[in-house]
Amino acid sequence: MFKTIKNDLPASIVVFFVALPLCLGIALASGAPLFSGLIAGIIGGIVVGSLSGSKVGVSGPAAGLAAIVLTAIGTLGGYENFLVAVVLGGIIQLLFGVLRAGIIGYYFPSSVIKGMLTGIGIIIILKQIPHFFGYDAEPEGADSFIEPSGENTFSAILHIKNNIAVGSMIVGFIGLGIILLWDKVLSKKGKIFQVIQGPLVAVAIGIVYFLTTSDMGNLAISAKHLVSVPIPEDATSFIGQFSFPNFSAITSTGVWVTAFTIALVASLETLLCVEATDKLDPHKNVTPTNRELLAQGTGNIISGLIGGLPITQVIVRSSANIQSGGTSKLSTILHGFFLLISVILIPRLLNMIPLSVLAAILLIVGYKLAKPELFKKMYKLGWKQSIPFFVTVIGIIFTDLLVGIGLGLLVGIVVILIKSYQNSHFLHKEGEDIDDGRMKMTLAEEVTFINKGAILNELEKLPNNSFLELDVRKTRYLDYDIIEILDDFAFKAKERNITVKLVSERGIVENPPSYIEFFTTRPKLEELKYKAQ
Structure with missing residues (x-):
C-alpha cells in the first residue's frame, strides 16, 4: 500500500479539504453538534478505510441522511438517544454483510449509475455557486432541491446578486484560476507540480488573502464566510466535545425504527456509491460489497459510541480522490488522520480558510463528474440507455439523491419490460x-x-x-x-x-x-x- 504514497498523499490532502466543510455542513444541516460531523469523517477515513475492500472509496457523513438525523434527534428526545440508533444501525449493517446483502448493488442498471454520477456533479456545481460568491446562507453538503431555509437550488442562485461578498468572490476566482492552471498546464511541467496539488496552493493563497485583507473593508472576508471548526480551550474541553449513547433508550420503538432506517438508507447509498466509484476508477477495481457493508457497520458502531453521525461511502469525496490520483486505500486513511490531527493541532488555522476557495475545488469536482460530452454519449446509445439516464439526472436535481435514483430505476425496469415484451x-x-x-x-x-x-x-x-x-x-x-x-x-x-x-x-x-x-x-x-x- 505504501508503494503508492506518491499518488495517495497528494490525493488525501485534496480529499481532506473537500471533506472538512462537508463534515461540518452536514452536521449543521442535521441539527447535530459540529464536532459530530468531524468524528464521522475521521472514523470513515481511518476505520472504514482500513476495513473496506475499496481502493478509492471514501466514507464519512452523508447529506442523504441529514433529514433523517434532524427528525430523529427531535423525536427521540435528544442527541444521546439518537446515538443508540446509530450503534444499532451499525449492528444491523453487520448482519446485512453476513447475510450477503451486498449483491443488491449489482441490480442497478449502468445507465442509472451514470445518471447518479452526472446528477451529483450538477448538484455540486449548483449548490457551490452561492458559496463561491460568498452567499453562505445554506450549510455545505446539502443535496436536496428544497433547502433548510425554504429556498430551493435555483432560488438560492437567483439571490446571489443581492448577497455577494466581494472578498469571498475575489479569492474564489483566484483559487479557481490556480486549480485550472495547475490541472491544465503546471501538472505537465514537472513532478513537483504533481506532488503539490493545485487545491492545496489555492487554500494556502486563500489563507494569505484572508490575513492580508482583514482590515480592507469590502475586500476583507468575515468569519461567516470561513470554515468554522470548534476550537477547544484545553484537553478537557476537547474531550468534552464527544457525546456518548444513552443506552437506557434502547427499549424505545422509535430508536429501533430509526436504527433500521439508518441501516437501510446508509447501506443503499453505500452500495450505489460503490458501483459508481468502481466505474470511475481508472484501474477498474471491483469492490467486495459484502465486506463493504461489514466495514460500514463497524464504522457506524464506533462513530455512534463516541458521538459521531452515521457514515456511508460518499461519491463526492470518492470522486475527488480518484480525480486527484488516489490509487489505494492509503489515501482514504490519510485523509482521516489529517482531519484528526488538524482539529487537534490547528483548528484556528483551519478557520482562516475561505469557503469560496473550497467551493472552487468542488466546482472542478462537479464538472469532471458531469462533462457535457457524457450527455452526447448517452443520447447516442439509444433510448434504452438515455431515458433512465436523463430521468435519474433530472430526479436528483429536482428532488434528492435517493428519490432520483429510485425514479431512474423505475424507468429502467419499465424499459426492461418493454424490451422483454418486444423480444419474446x-x-x-x-x-x-x-x-x-x-x-x-x-x-x-x-x-x-x-x-x-x-x-x-x-x-x-x-x-x-x-x-x-x-x-x-x-x-x-x-x-x-x-x-x-x-x-x-x-x-x-x-x-x-x-x-x-x-x-x-x-x-x-x-x-x-x-x-x-x-x-x-x-x-x-x-x-x-x-x-x-
Whole structure:
C-alpha cells in the first residue's frame, strides 16, 4: 500500500479539504453538534478505510441522511438517544454483510449509475455557486432541491446578486484560476507540480488573502464566510466535545425504527456509491460489497459510541480522490488522520480558510463528474440507455439523491419490460418474396407472463388459411400463462383453418390438440395421438 504514497498523499490532502466543510455542513444541516460531523469523517477515513475492500472509496457523513438525523434527534428526545440508533444501525449493517446483502448493488442498471454520477456533479456545481460568491446562507453538503431555509437550488442562485461578498468572490476566482492552471498546464511541467496539488496552493493563497485583507473593508472576508471548526480551550474541553449513547433508550420503538432506517438508507447509498466509484476508477477495481457493508457497520458502531453521525461511502469525496490520483486505500486513511490531527493541532488555522476557495475545488469536482460530452454519449446509445439516464439526472436535481435514483430505476425496469415484451418471439414469413401465408415464430429462451400481450397480438394477426411453424427448441422456461394462450389458440386455429407445426427438442407435431398436455405432462411422443410430420 505504501508503494503508492506518491499518488495517495497528494490525493488525501485534496480529499481532506473537500471533506472538512462537508463534515461540518452536514452536521449543521442535521441539527447535530459540529464536532459530530468531524468524528464521522475521521472514523470513515481511518476505520472504514482500513476495513473496506475499496481502493478509492471514501466514507464519512452523508447529506442523504441529514433529514433523517434532524427528525430523529427531535423525536427521540435528544442527541444521546439518537446515538443508540446509530450503534444499532451499525449492528444491523453487520448482519446485512453476513447475510450477503451486498449483491443488491449489482441490480442497478449502468445507465442509472451514470445518471447518479452526472446528477451529483450538477448538484455540486449548483449548490457551490452561492458559496463561491460568498452567499453562505445554506450549510455545505446539502443535496436536496428544497433547502433548510425554504429556498430551493435555483432560488438560492437567483439571490446571489443581492448577497455577494466581494472578498469571498475575489479569492474564489483566484483559487479557481490556480486549480485550472495547475490541472491544465503546471501538472505537465514537472513532478513537483504533481506532488503539490493545485487545491492545496489555492487554500494556502486563500489563507494569505484572508490575513492580508482583514482590515480592507469590502475586500476583507468575515468569519461567516470561513470554515468554522470548534476550537477547544484545553484537553478537557476537547474531550468534552464527544457525546456518548444513552443506552437506557434502547427499549424505545422509535430508536429501533430509526436504527433500521439508518441501516437501510446508509447501506443503499453505500452500495450505489460503490458501483459508481468502481466505474470511475481508472484501474477498474471491483469492490467486495459484502465486506463493504461489514466495514460500514463497524464504522457506524464506533462513530455512534463516541458521538459521531452515521457514515456511508460518499461519491463526492470518492470522486475527488480518484480525480486527484488516489490509487489505494492509503489515501482514504490519510485523509482521516489529517482531519484528526488538524482539529487537534490547528483548528484556528483551519478557520482562516475561505469557503469560496473550497467551493472552487468542488466546482472542478462537479464538472469532471458531469462533462457535457457524457450527455452526447448517452443520447447516442439509444433510448434504452438515455431515458433512465436523463430521468435519474433530472430526479436528483429536482428532488434528492435517493428519490432520483429510485425514479431512474423505475424507468429502467419499465424499459426492461418493454424490451422483454418486444423480444419474446420472432415472427416472419419464410422467404423474402414469398406471399404464401407461411410464417415462423421462434420463442425466446425464457418466456414469461410479461410476454403475453406481444405473443397474443401476433397470433391474432395471423391470416386465415395460413401456416405457422412454432419453434420452441431454444425455450428453457415457458410460463403457464403462455401455454394457456397457445392452448386457446389451438381452438381458434381450427376455426380459421390455420395449420400449426410445433417444433420442439422432442420432435415435430402438427396441430397439437392440447398444448397444456404437451408442455406440462411431458409424455413420450409415441404415446401422444398427434400426427407427426
